[in-house]
Amino acid sequence: MAHLASRRTRALALPVGLALTASLGFLPTATATAAPTGEQAAARVRTDGPKLSYVVNTRGGHGTVKNVEKAIAKAGGTVVITYEQIGVIVVHSQNPAFGETIRRVRGVESAGATRTNPIVPQATKDVGAIAQPLTAEQAAAAAADAKAGEDPLEPLQWSLPAIKADKAHQKSLGSKKVTVAVIDTGVDDTHPDLAPNFDSGASANCVSGAPDTTAGSWRPAAGESDHGTHVAGTIAAAKNGSGVTGVAPGVKVSGIKVSNPSGFFYTEAVVCGFIWAAERGVEVTNNSYYTDPWLFTCKNDADQGALVDALTRAVKYAERRGTVNVAAAGNSRHDLALDAIEDTTSPNDTEPVTRTIDPSACPDIPTMLPGVVTVSATGAKGLKSSYSNYGKGIIDVAAPGGDSTVYQTPEPPAVNGLILSTLPGGRFGYKAGTSMASPHVAGVVALIKSRHPYASPAAVKALLTLQADAKACGEPYDINGDGVIDAVCEGGKNDNGFYGAGVVDALDAVRW
Numbered sequence: 001m002a003h004l005a006s007r008r009t010r011a012l013a014l015p016v017g018l019a020l021t022a023s024l025g026f027l028p029t030a031t032a033t034a035a036p037t038g039e040q041a042a043a044r045v046r047t048d049g050p051k052l053s054y055v056v057n058t059r060g061g062h063g064t065v066k067n068v069e070k071a072i073a074k075a076g077g078t079v080v081i082t083y084e085q086i087g088v089i090v091v092h093s094q095n096p097a098f099g100e101t102i103r104r105v106r107g108v109e110s111a112g113a114t115r116t117n118p119i120v121p122q123a124t125k126d127v128g129a130i131a132q133p134l135t136a137e138q139a140a141a142a143a144a145d146a147k148a149g150e151d152p153l154e155p156l157q158w159s160l161p162a163i164k165a166d167k168a169h170q171k172s173l174g175s176k177k178v179t180v181a182v183i184d185t186g187v188d189d190t191h192p193d194l195a196p197n198f199d200s201g202a203s204a205n206c207v208s209g210a211p212d213t214t215a216g217s218w219r220p221a222a223g224e225s226d227h228g229t230h231v232a233g234t235i236a237a238a239k240n241g242s243g244v245t246g247v248a249p250g251v252k253v254s255g256i257k258v259s260n261p262s263g264f265f266y267t268e269a270v271v272c273g274f275i276w277a278a279e280r281g282v283e284v285t286n287n288s289y290y291t292d293p294w295l296f297t298c299k300n301d302a303d304q305g306a307l308v309d310a311l312t313r314a315v316k317y318a319e320r321r322g323t324v325n326v327a328a329a330g331n332s333r334h335d336l337a338l339d340a341i342e343d344t345t346s347p348n349d350t351e352p353v354t355r356t357i358d359p360s361a362c363p364d365i366p367t368m369l370p371g372v373v374t375v376s377a378t379g380a381k382g383l384k385s386s387y388s389n390y391g392k393g394i395i396d397v398a399a400p401g402g403d404s405t406v407y408q409t410p411e412p413p414a415v416n417g418l419i420l421s422t423l424p425g426g427r428f429g430y431k432a433g434t435s436m437a438s439p440h441v442a443g444v445v446a447l448i449k450s451r452h453p454y455a456s457p458a459a460v461k462a463l464l465t466l467q468a469d470a471k472a473c474g475e476p477y478d479i480n481g482d483g484v485i486d487a488v489c490e491g492g493k494n495d496n497g498f499y500g501a502g503v504v505d506a507l508d509a510v511r512w
Helices: 020-024 038-043 062-074 098-102 136-145 227-236 267-279 302-320 434-451 457-467 506-511
Strands: 052-058 077-083 088-093 108-113 179-184 252-257 284-287 324-328 341-346 353-357 373-378 397-400 419-423 427-431
Touching: 052 062, 052 077, 052 098, 052 267, 052 302, 062 077, 062 088, 062 098, 077 267, 088 098, 088 267, 088 302, 098 108, 098 302, 108 302, 179 227, 179 267, 179 434, 227 252, 227 419, 227 427, 227 434, 252 267, 267 284, 267 302, 284 434, 302 324, 324 434, 324 457, 373 434, 397 434, 434 457, 434 506, 457 506
Parallel strands: 179 252, 179 284, 284 324, 324 373, 373 397
Antiparallel strands: 052 088, 052 108, 077 088, 341 353, 419 427
16 A cells, blocks of 8 residues: 555664663763753863754743853753743753753753754655556546536545535635645645645744745755645645646645655744744634644653653644644554554654653643644545544544545545545645645645634534544454454544544534
C-alpha cells in the first residue's frame, strides 16, 4: 500500500524521562552549581557543541522576558524571536549545557531543545506518500459524468457526498470573510483551483521560527512535499467550473509553511504558525502533521516537556483570539486511549529508540493538546480507515481520509478509494491519511463559522459535534477479513473511539 500516507507526514531502550542532552552524549564535563553570571562566567560558556534550536518558556511579563533574554545571551544563546504574548523565546545555541543552564534562571518555567539533530541539512523525512496522479482517462470520464453545477472532477470526489458537502453547496459555499490557515509543508497559491480563494495576507513561511512574509515564501520549493497543497484543495478549492471542489469552496485559504526543506516540523516553526494565524484573525487552522522529532512528546522529560509547554501556549493563544484548531489523529493504528504504547520511531531526526509511553503523559502534539479538534479517518464504505489512530475520549469527530480499495471501494463513478485534490503546478492527485480527513473537518468548521460569524471557538466546536452524524462501532473490526480483529472500538453510538461524536455533516453546518 505504497499509495497510503505514512505516519502523518512521519533499538536501544531508554527510560522515558531521560534528558535529551544525556541521550545524545552532550552532557557538560562538569556540572555547574549556579547559572553563569558576569563577564567571567560568560567567558567560560562553551560554544563548541552542535548548533541546536531551543524554546525557552518564561512566566511572562515584559520585565521577566527581558531579564531572561539577558540570561540567554550570557549562557551562549542567540534569540531568534520572542513571542512575548505567550512568553516563549526561540533560541539558537552551541553551548552543550544551554538547556540545563537556562532552566535555572529566575523566570524560566521550562526550556528544551526542539531537535536532536543540529541545524544543518538533514536527510529527507517522509511527510506522506507521493500522490497517486490522476490519469487523463479518469479526468475525461469524470467530466462526462459531471452533473450541472459540478466541477468536472467532482464525480471522483466520493468524500463530498459522504459528508453531504454536495448538498451543502446548493445552500452555501461559505463566506469570503472566513480564512482557513493550512499549517503544513507550504501551499502553491498559483494553482488555478486555489488562486481565487487564496489569502496571501494570512500566509507566511515560519520554518525558522520567525515569520517570513516574502511573496511566495509559503510555497513548497521544487522537490518539496505536495502535502500542504493537497490539504488546501480539500478545504477550499474554488467551485469555478474546472478541477475539483473543496468542502467550503467559498471561503479563503492561506498557507503557513512550517516544515523545513527536509520535511521536519519543529516546535519553533509550529509555534510561529499558530501565532501568525492568531494575529491575522484566522478563523480555522488545519494541522495534518505531528511535531518532530517525537511521535509522542513526554512532559516528564526536561527537553520534551518544554516543547509541549510552548505548543500548548501557542494553541491556547490562538483559541483565545478566536481560532478553531483542527488536527489529524495520526496514521499508526494506535489506540490513543491506552496507557501503554510502544514508540519505535522517536526521535526521527537522529537514531530512534524503543520506548513504552503513556499518551496521557506523552501526547501526540498538536492533535492531543487541550482544545484541539482531533480527527480520525474513514474510508469509502464509511468504516474507520485501516491506518487511522483512534481512542475513546480522544477522537472528537471523523471524516473521509480514504483507504485502499482492498479494504473500502467507492461506488461509481468514483474509481479510487483515496482522496482527490490539488497538487503543485496545477495538477491533481490522490492521497490517503488522517491528513486528508482533518481538512474535511476544517472545511465544515469554516462553513459553521460562515453561518455563525460571531460564534466563539467553544460554540463552533459544540455545533460541530452536535451536527455530526452519530456512528456506532458496528461489527467487530476485521478490516482485511482474515478473521483477526484489527482494532477494538469502545463506546456507544454517540461517542466512541473510532468516530467520536460521528462523521461531520456539511449540510447541517450551513442550515443550523
